[in-house]
Amino acid sequence: MSDSTNSTMKRWTVTRAGAEHLILQSAAVPTPGEHEVLVRVEAVSLNYRDIGVIEGKELNTGMPFPLTPGSDLAGRVVATGARVTRFREADAVLGTFWAGWLDGDWPEHARVLGGSLPGVLAEYVVLHEDWLVHAPRSLDAVQASTLPCAGLTAWFALVEQGGLRAGQTVLVQGTGGVALFGLQLARAHGAQVIVTSGSEDKRRRALELGASHVIDRTADVPWDVQARDYTGGRGIDHIFELVGGDNLGSSVRALRQGGRISLIGVLGEYAMTFPSVPSFLTRPVIQGIGVGHRRALEELVRAVDAVSLEPVIDACYDFDRLPDALEHLRHGAFGKVVVRLG
Ligand SMILES: NC(=O)c1ccc[n+]([C@@H]2O[C@H](COP(=O)([O-])OP(=O)(O)OC[C@H]3O[C@@H](n4cnc5c(N)ncnc54)[C@H](OP(=O)(O)O)[C@@H]3O)[C@@H](O)[C@H]2O)c1
Structure with a gap:
């Protein structure tokens, strides 16, 4: 010593x-x-x-x-x-x-x-x-x-497990540590990134960091509807589920057919629910991430x-x-x- x-x-x-x-x-x-x-x-x-x-x-x-x-x-x-x-x-x-x-x-x-x-x-x-x-x-x-923790969680979801490719669209929820690493790593791989946030100031800062689009998660139009609209109805390739509860249902609805949801966070609730029957057709890949x-x-x-x-x-x-x-x-x-x- x-x-x-x-x-x-x-x-x-x-x-x-x-x-x-x-x-x-x-x-x-x-x-x-x-x-x-x-x-x-x-x-x-x-x-x-x-x-x-x-x-x-x-x-x-x-x-x-x-x-x-x-x-x-x-x-x-x-x-x-x-x-x-x-x-x-x-x-x-x-x-x-x-x-x-x-x-x-x-x-x-x-x-x-x-x-x-x-x-x-x-x-x-x-x-x-x-x-x-x-x-x-x-x-x-x-x-x-x-x-x-935050950096590795985003990397593991997008790269180690997610096989992220240039041209894909990633959506992260909120502007905390995991979400912003998701934004930066996805941008570094040539993906487009959508950020949902309840704060106007944080939405502005997310755009400055390279987000292609930001969504006010408190707006009257549900965030999943706004996200699908932004992709011209195609849906999102990869979503970070950071909130839990019913929000997982919104993530499933925002996803493209066969897209991927990384189950990461419980900012809202531990238990998560999503609509099962539409999912039989849209085939989401829902994967838990543990850092x-x-x-x-x-x-x-x-x-x-x-x-x-x-x-x-x-x-x-x-x-x-x-x-x-x-x-x-x-x-x-x-x-x-x-x-x-x-
Ligand atoms: N599974 C894993 O491997 C793993 C690893 C790390 C973290 N986590 C979990 O992932 C979640 C995020 O972690 P973090 O460290 O990134 O958190 P954080 O830095 O504390 O993120 C907080 C941000 O999330 C947004 N937010 C908070 N409550 C929300 C809600 N009810 N609905 C939507 N957005 C909300 C807010 O952003 P705005 O103000 O912009 O809306 C807030 O600034 C936590 O639940 C954490 O326990 C899991």
């Missing part, structure tokens, strides 16, 4: 359900085991699910309180265990959202940082070397921290460097202002909210 590493650090802990029970504690800097890496955390990007974890509402976290939340880190390696081969001191790294999903099918033993494993809202964390990848060269830590595996994150990192993709950061808060950052997220961010350390 480098001499500059202090033996104590700060770490956020939620002692029981509720953001009012978040405390910034002192703790000992952990020591890496044989296959582990000690990382000095430089940035943690927040996800909608972090609020659920802190409020004790996220499904299947498996972690009793007290717990440290947060899943997505960018940082620097400061020490490595004796048998670590993937990283060296001073490497810039990203954590993987899933600890233990390296490639192929999702393994049942995989767990989530800041969910079923301790999270990363701490000055230092020790992680198994398999739970890290090299960071992109083209991004700083604040930007890079947005890739492990993605390490190999896909490594491919996303290469793509980000290749196309100079710059993640959209709505706001960046100092580490001790985590409660303000969470409040920002709760009110709906345009892109990502990030906590910066050091």
